[in-house]
Amino acid sequence: xxxxxxxxxxxxxxxxxxxxxxxxxxQAAWAVQGLRGLQTSTPAPAPAETxxxxxxxxxxxxPKGRPSMPWTPTQELLKRKxxxxxxxxxxxxxxxxxVAQIMKERKIPSFGPGAVLELKLSVPxxxxxxxxxxxxxxxxxxxxxxxxxxxxxFIGPGALERTFPLFSPHIxxxxxxxxxxxxxxxxxxxxxxxxxxxxVA
Amino acid sequence: MSASTRRSGVLAVKVGMTQxxxxxxxxxxxxxxxxxxxxxxxxxxxxxxxYTALQVGIGAKREKQVAGTQRGxxxxxxxxxxxxxxxFRVTPDAVLPPGTELRANLxxxxxxxxxxxxxxxxxxxxxMKRWGFKGQPASHGASLAxxxxxxxGGNQDPGKVWKGKKxxxxxxxxxxxxxxxxxxxxDAARNLIYVVGQVPGHKGNFVRVADAVKKAFEQQxxxxxxPPAVGQGSGVATLDPNGRDPYDFQD
Numbered sequence: 476x477x478x479x480x481x482x483x484x485x486x487x488x489x490x491x492x493x494x495x496x497x498x499x500x501x502q503a504a505w506a507v508q509g510l511r512g513l514q515t516s517t518p519a520p521a522p523a524e525t526x527x528x529x530x531x532x533x534x535x536x537x538p539k540g541r542p543s544m545p546w547t548p549t550q551e552l553l554k555r556k557x558x559x560x561x562x563x564x565x566x567x568x569x570x571x572x573x574v575a576q577i578m579k580e581r582k583i584p585s586f587g588p589g590a591v592l593e594l595k596l597s598v599p600x601x602x603x604x605x606x607x608x609x610x611x612x613x614x615x616x617x618x619x620x621x622x623x624x625x626x627x628x629f630i631g632p633g634a635l636e637r638t639f640p641l642f643s644p645h646i647x648x649x650x651x652x653x654x655x656x657x658x659x660x661x662x663x664x665x666x667x668x669x670x671x672x673x674x675v676a
Numbered sequence: 677m678s679a680s681t682r683r684s685g686v687l688a689v690k691v692g693m694t695q696x697x698x699x700x701x702x703x704x705x706x707x708x709x710x711x712x713x714x715x716x717x718x719x720x721x722x723x724x725x726x727y728t729a730l731q732v733g734i735g736a737k738r739e740k741q742v743a744g745t746q747r748g749x750x751x752x753x754x755x756x757x758x759x760x761x762x763x764f765r766v767t768p769d770a771v772l773p774p775g776t777e778l779r780a781n782l783x784x785x786x787x788x789x790x791x792x793x794x795x796x797x798x799x800x801x802x803x804m805k806r807w808g809f810k811g812q813p814a815s816h817g818a819s820l821a822x823x824x825x826x827x828x829g830g831n832q833d834p835g836k837v838w839k840g841k842k843x844x845x846x847x848x849x850x851x852x853x854x855x856x857x858x859x860x861x862x863d864a865a866r867n868l869i870y871v872v873g874q875v876p877g878h879k880g881n882f883v884r885v886a887d888a889v890k891k892a893f894e895q896q897x898x899x900x901x902x903p904p905a906v907g908q909g910s911g912v913a914t915l916d917p918n919g920r921d922p923y924d925f926q927d
Contacts, residue, residue, distance in 0.1 A: 528865065528907040546866040548713035549736040550756045558689060558880030562710070566692040566879070569708065569868075573694070599701055599923035621695055644701045 544568075570619035577620070577642050584649055588612050589657035591675050592626060594639070595648040605647065608637065609675040611655065613662035627662075629670035677901040679893035684764040685886025686714045686778045687734040688869065690793065692879045696860060696870070702922050706860055707875040709791070709885060711867040714778040715755045719771050720763070728768050732778060734882070735759030760882045770901060781864040781909025787896045788888035789869075790855045793877035797849030807842040852876040856888050864910040 545565035549555060577583075586592065594608045610626030613636070622641040627634065639646060652675070665673045677683070688709040696704050711734065718731040737757045739747065750757050753774035772778075783789060803809045803825045811823045825844070828837045854875055861870035875883055887899070900909075 544866075546710060546868065548867075549759075550713045552736070555736070559878070562689065562691045562879045565710065566694070566708065569691075570694055597701075600925070603923075619694075640703075642697075643703075644697050 573620050574622075574642070581642075583641065584651050586612060586624075586649075586651050586654070587615055588660055588662050589655045591652040591655060593650045593652055594626070594646055595650075596639075597645045597647055599645060609652075610635070610637070611662075611665075611673045611675055613665055613673070614638075615660070627665060627673050629674040634666075634670060677899060678769075680767065681770055681901065682765065682767045683770045683782070683887055683899065683901065684716075684730040684732065684766050684772065684778065685789075685884055686711050686780075686782060687732055687760055687762055688712070688714070688780075688883050688885050689734070690875055690877050690879055690881050690883055691868070693874070698860075700922050704860060704872050705874070707791075707857075707871045707873065709869045709871060709875065709883060711778070711780045711869065711885075713758075713867075715753075715758065716772050716774050716776045716778065717750065717753045717755055717758065717761060718774055721771070722768070727765065728771060729763045729765045730770075730772060731761055731763050733758030733761040762884055764884075764886060772903070776903060778903055779864065779906065780862050780867045780869045781904050782900065783859050783862055783869055783885070784897050784899050784909070785859050785862050785911045785913035787859050787899060788856045788891045789859055789871065789885050790853050790888050791857050791871060791875045791883050791885050792851060792853040793875060793881055793883035795848045795850055795852040795876040796878055798847040800844065801847035802844050803842065806844060806847045809842070855890055859913065861912045862910055864904075865907050 543552065545561060545568055555561075590612045592610060592612060596606050596608055597603045598606055608626065608628075610628035612624050613627045614625040616623045620642055623638050624641060625636060625638045627636045629635070662673075688711045691708040691710050694706050694708060696706050698704055713736070714732055714734045716730050717733050720727060720729040720731065722728055733750075733755070735758055737759050739757065742757055747757065755775055798805065802823055804811050804823050809825060812818045812821045812826065814822055825842070828841055828843075854873065857875070858872040859869060860872050862868070863870075869885065871885075877883060887896070
């Protein structure tokens with residue numbers, strides 16, 4: 476672009492041309508500097524995990540353009556969405572946090588429908604004795620702390636299906652024995668099939 | 677705090693419901709309530725107003741959304757413009773100065789509270805939903821009457837329908853109180869109160885939270901009269917302090 480300008484400016488007075496060129500160069504320089512500015516800016520500090528006073532103070536001291544924690548008092552917000560939206564968001568954040576907390580305390584393997592599991596359960600109604608339940612996972616309902624999975628097995632006289640909350644304190648251990656290949660999220664079709672397809676020894 | 681003291685409550689916003697497992701392994705349905713910057717706006721006294729109460733408010737409003745009289749009312753207390761105001765009757769020893777912030781740590785895990793809110797509106801509800809009538813058979817010859825009220829009274833005696841007869845009408849959208857909700861957990865830094873059970877209203881609605889009126893002073897744990905410092909008072913209740921296992925079935 477500067478080349479073209481020089482070519483055109485041959486017919487115009489040199490002083491004006493010089494001024495225009497200088498202006499263009501300035502603009503280009505500013506543009507480059509702006510880009511450099513973006514590249515060299517320090518990223519904002521990551522939000523603290525704990526809910527201590529210092530963490531709250533840090534969050535509140537953030538520059539105004541940054542999104543704030545959902546439990547920031549409305550009196551301190553510049554832009555406000557409706558309460559329904561904000562509470563929905565807050566509930567999501569709290570549930571996610573709770574799940575992360577439980578996952579840290581307990582070791583729960585990741586599995587899905589088609590996995591064959593062996594559970595060690597504590598039965599509270601029977602003086603908290605430990606029993607074992609084996610089965611194939613035919614359904615998984617993902618709802619943060621309310622996540623449940625259903626195991627199906629064929630034992631003795633008939634089929635047995637049982638649904639467990641994934642984060643229940645009564646489940647002491649989950650062992651994934653094998654992963655059977657499936658092409659569905661819910662394997663309810665197995666209820667009409669022969670037990671050989673879902674039986675776990 | 678003594679047996680005759682009646683403390684102020686707080687206003688809160690209903691966040692939603694979740695679940696927790698208590699220390700015995702029993703599953704508890706939990707309602708989360710958020711105290712969104714609750715502040716005392718006015719202290720009503722016996723000599724001026726004829727009764728003792730604290731007017732508290734929560735939320736926020738922009739200056740252009742309120743009239744000058746309201747702006748002055750909040751300015752007098754030294755609080756920002758608040759969205760919802762409510763009064764709580766208190767005893768004179770529990771009166772707090774205007775401008776005091778009431779946080780979630782006013783409540784103690786393990787205590788009981790009454791939560792009051794506007795219930796979800798169900799519109800013009802039929803008699804089966806509104807009053808729990810059993811309705812009529814779905815088949816076996818029942819003609820044009822499956823969910824209707826049926827008979828509304830006697831014949832010539834009394835010759836009228838009694839006032840207050842249960843009939844269809846508007847259900848919900850009114851003030852309801854759920855009493856004796858157990859405070860399961862208090863998050864003091866975030867101003868959250870986790871309460872066992874259901875609470876009236878939709879997510880995002882305002883509720884009033886106050887000490888349970890039907891619990892005696894001895895049945896409740898020690899609660900602070902003066903609001904504690906910011907950040908103090910977080911905790912989780914361990915249910916059944918006597919240590920009785922809820923799964924211990926006695927034959």
